[in-house]
Amino acid sequence: MPTVTTGAADDLFASSSRDSSAGTEASVASMPPLAVRMRPRSLDEFRGQSDVLRPGSPLRRLIEGHAGAAGPLSAIIWGPPGTGKTTLAHLVANTAGRRFVELSAVTAGVKDVRAVMEAAARERDMYDRQTVLFLDEIHRFTKAQQDALLPGVENRLVVLVAATTENPSFSVIAPLLSRSMLITLGLLSDDELDDVLACALAEERGMAGVFTLEPDARAHVIRMAGGDARRALTSLEAAAGVALDGRPAGHPGGADEEQIPITLAAVEQAVAHAAVRYDRAGDQHYDVASALIKSMRGSDVDASLHYLARMLEAGEDPRFIARRVVIAASEDIGMADPTALQTAVAAMHAVAQIGMPEARIILAQAVVHNATAPKSNASYLGINEAIADIRAGRGGPVPAHLRGSGYAGANRLGHGQGYSYPHDDVAGVVAQQYLPDDLLNAADYYRPTDRGFEQTLSTRWAWLRALIRGRGTG
16 A cells, blocks of 8 residues: 655645645645546546547647648537536647637626637637637527637638537527537536546546545545536545544654545535435335335425435436326325426426426425325326236227228228217216226225315216216215
8 A cells, every 4th residue: 555744744734734834735725626627638538428539529639730721620618517618628629739718797798808819819810729628608608709709710710629518509599509519518427437446546646645535425426516527626624624623632654654544425515415325226226216206195394305305316317206206196196186297297298398497496395295285196007907807817898989980991890880979968067988898897096085176076977977987976
């Protein structure tokens, strides 16, 4: 196992430095954050986004310096935070030896854009060097500000690499979109985040082997990162500072020591977020989902919200939760409150469109509706009993008067003859056989409860059933 000195560990983190000398303080204070130090310097170091970086892809060709007949295209990179947008922009500039200029749409304006274009023209004319303009958060630029980019992009005076976390179809003007490649990045997988952490722990520009990250702590960092490499590295750096602060008092400085372990407790303290005991691929996934459903069925709103929060904080896919809520709205509530299904379905669609963190509010509304609604599983039991009869071979031929009569020869076969059209009756209901003969007096699938709206349905269904079966009009 590698050995490290206490001084080396302290020099990595300003908050944990024990050296009061001016030189050490200045050195630590000037050290960039871990996420900056670990920014990939080449495609070989980059993690994730294998689809858009496959050999021969437009983005890879742009990074490698290949150009078409008219020169390289500009690119708009769309993706969540911490997925590599800024890094890819640096690679576009650095790999091909281009000049790199970075602007943020939060602070830059049209004047700044024009200054970049003028400098790019000088670079091209005097040094035959192309300029890469990285514009972060382009969605914050107004239409007029985006218009200012068009001449430089159109004439390929600059290679624009614009980053956005919002859908470019709604936030970037069409002329700029049509002149650029649109590259969509996805969240990093758990394995890719694990690689990012491993490199940060081992490499000299990172933590230089000073620390080890215990398995449960590693899993928590990855889960909390949610596919965001920057968040994972920031959490790791903060947890390492906590681990240093937690060393025993009087620890000998300067002597060789074993690697410093970063524990789950250190990570929880660093990110002020307790680890949720939840395995998205194991028993906890099913146990907590089951607890949510049973809590809604049992009408305990507090318990329902607890398990919802537990799933969300563990990184469960909100779309999975929404589907469970929709199922519960029919299985456990049904016609006792028909609006519960409407709320659940609306929530499912809204969650898919909006995503986290706002999706938690929508899911909470649907869960509260389910939990507080009157309960009935009559529809659930009814379809199960009907299916059981079918599987048991019950259910003879469809009565002739119900069969389709819209094709040649149907009348000759007697199909549709004798059918009574309910709308011709003043009540909109007629006495008529609908069930097959063998189920006419046996089927009793739907048995409404006296809870909620189903209490009204119970009275109406009894009246309808008697009238349809010809047992009186009530």
